[in-house]
Amino acid sequence: MKDIKEITEAVRTEAKVIDQYIKRDLAALKPDLDSLLCKVLEYGLLDGGKRIRPLLVVLSARLCGNREEETYKLACAFEYLHAATLFHDDIIDNSAVRRGKPSVHEKFGTVAAILAGDFLHALAMEIVGRYCGSDGLNIFCNATRGMVDGEFMQLRNADKHNLSELDYHDAIMGKTGLLIAAACEVGAIYGGGNEAHVAALRTYGVNLGCAFQIIDDLLDYQGDPKLTGKAVGNDFSEGKMTLPLILTMNNAEEGDKSQLLTLLENRKNIDDSFDQVYTLITHYDGFEKAKSKAVAAIDNAHSALSGFKEKNTLAEKTILEGLARYVLIRKK
């Protein structure tokens, strides 16, 4: 088992290769595109992201036996769809900053952000259709539709404070799980994996994505702003029900429950309310319980990889395992 430093180094190396492919795509598109659109795409795509989704495509394909360079071209589609989603999400959430710089709609306006998102959406679909046919496209489109459906659910549930664990699971599947799972599944299909391989990598992806989101939601309460780059308590101040809070609500005694509801419904003195909510969650082990759900998901992700035993794909398996471990210990 390699240590995390080696894993992050390997991830960084792959991200650089993926960046090259994205730049190549942009250069090929440039002559036929409006110059403003090009600027928006370059700004939104070349932002030093970790390229986790394309990386999962490449690793999954290799794990199933396909080591061709061509896989990177397919892999980029997942970064394009991810970016398209971010462009539109930042409008929806009214977020002015993304990775330390102005978000696309903040920099270029809402119109440009909507349109550039639509462009990347179409580009991503075309690439997946080209490399992976109708099966791949099906998975890919299902993920997009699931994301949208999840956002709608969030919109509809915005003022509800009695969400179940199942509601939360559906929401994080839409937000993160489906696209991560789709990257693994499409990579496996393109890589020529058999049915069991494809299913295993999908399971890996679903669990990785869900654990990632649970930890993200924990960091929103417990993260160090210096590392995460975000203030703590965002979710609470927006009245968003995430796992630590949901688990606390489910276990709290009536008095504490109604106190939580009052705090959620009346979030005027945020700092003070946040401290009280934090104390209640701690009292009911909400953070530990949420963390253990993430640990269980990562266990599932690990188990899903157990069927891959070929010696020549050991390096890829090790990175996938390392990514799963990293999700649990990440501080940012």
Place this chain on the structure above:
Amino acid sequence: MKDIKEITEAVRTEAKVIDQYIKRDLAALKPDLDSLLCKVLEYGLLDGGKRIRPLLVVLSARLCGNREEETYKLACAFEYLHAATLFHDDIIDNSAVRRGKPSVHEKFGTVAAILAGDFLHALAMEIVGRYCGSDGLNIFCNATRGMVDGEFMQLRNADKHNLSELDYHDAIMGKTGLLIAAACEVGAIYGGGNEAHVAALRTYGVNLGCAFQIIDDLLDYQGDPKLTGKAVGNDFSEGKMTLPLILTMNNAEEGDKSQLLTLLENRKNIDDSFDQVYTLITHYDGFEKAKSKAVAAIDNAHSALSGFKEKNTLAEKTILEGLARYVLIRKK
């Protein structure tokens, strides 16, 4: 040659069939979707539209020899993409009304309109990929990307008043021509048409779409608001350069040209300015010249159909010819 009444009757009958297929799709999606998303989709899709794009898919497929009912399912994808475009365009253009009722973003908010557009976009791509493979998807995605590119060009050219006829052609191709052409081309491919048939129907579509848009732009100056449902002079009041104005600019003497530029740059007393611009366009035969470009495009559309001589597809050819004629004489 049938008269226009018979043609519109045939179009209306087909639109009803297409509506049934759209309703069937919505009913099949419903159990898995958020209830608010369903409402938005029903509101945005079941609006009594003419369903011209799906109709072109069905007619093109039949003209190439495929009369299967299944074609309707593929055809609906073009209505979904069209609707997705309208949801986003109405945000971009800040249009509060669409076909006599509040636009989607006006009724359900910007967030819902962005998301529902993304959903339909993905649904449309998936359908085209399923029925028409990578070739169809390629054409479809190119049309989407062309639309976005056209919108960007418009954004970039918003304050330019020296557009060329070529700029205008690119803009209307993006706005209307590409998707109409894609409907015909994808229908022809699905219908099993040979290369010549596919190219011919594409040519028909490009020309039909461009003529449609030129007439639309003429109606913006000369239409009867009671029939079009829109006030005249919208394009001018937004400083939008359409064909009548571009052709006038190209032919006007220096004095008239600078008067036009002044009127365009200083559009405060709109009614008065509009009358002066209208007079100048009339003086330089801008309306007639624009109309003759539309007539030429429709001639091209007709010629493109001349290769289809099978007796059992005469009905479809007649409707396509009728649609082309209708575009020129439409008042709304």
